[in-house]
């Protein structure tokens with residue numbers, strides 16, 4: 001991919017984010033600064049509010065507070081408008097078109113987002129942006145395969161590739177390695193760091209061994225609030241985090 005100059009305003013700032021479902025407050029004043037060039041993990045017990053934070057940042061849940069990317073407010077915008085600003089997401093279950101080929105999935109992802117025409121020069125009938133995304137996620141050799149025959153891991157990579165074609169600068173990934181083989185997990189961790197050099201990557205994850213290996217920054221959510229944020233070492237040393245979360249997820253962490 002062509003490296004673009006580092007932009008100082010290219011980060012996602014979340015201040016006092018709140019999401020309620022009726023009387024129930026699922027996200028209760030979350031503060032996050034998500035920087036470009038870092039792989040940032042959101043962890044925490046079931047029901048902590050991790051997915052709801054991502055939903056609020058991508059227009060799928062009504063959030064209150066402030067969430068800005070590149071100086072633009074995200075809250076109150078539609079999902080499509082947020083995607084057009086360069087903030088993209090994946091879901092726990094991949095949402096690719098199984099009957100279409102990998103190439104067609106990538107091509108369709110780009111249709112609505114052809115912001116920079118120069119990227120859509122085609123070589124051998126394949127737009128450059130599609131070829132570059134396929135290469136970045138390691139699917140160049142499978143372009144003609146129907147997405148339905150891909151492994152679980154390859155489908156997640158295809159979804160990430162679709163975000164790259166859309167020129168997403170923030171990628172919010174909901175449990176991308178759940179159900180993957182150990183080999184696929186390693187490939188995904190390396191992929192996140194490769195594409196994360198020029199982007200902001202946020203990963204919701206339960207697999208603490210994966211977090212330990214690939215996190216630059218970890219934020220622990222509990223009951224809709226930020227319990228702690230920092231390096232894996234700082235998180236691991238936090239007694240409150242040990243008490244409410246890592247006590248149950250210590251296996252991967254103890255190998256650090």
Ligand SMILES: Nc1ncnc2c1ncn2[C@@H]1O[C@H](COP(=O)(O)OP(=O)(O)OP(=O)(O)O)[C@@H](O)[C@H]1O
Nearest residue numbers: 021024026044045046047048049050051052053204
């Ligand atoms: N649409 C909704 N309506 C009502 N309650 C909801 C809705 N979506 C989420 N919740 C509740 O909000 C809380 C936070 O859910 P969320 O899915 O964000 O947690 P999570 O940290 O992602 O959990 P998990 O790790 O289990 O996916 C949970 O108690 C959940 O039941």
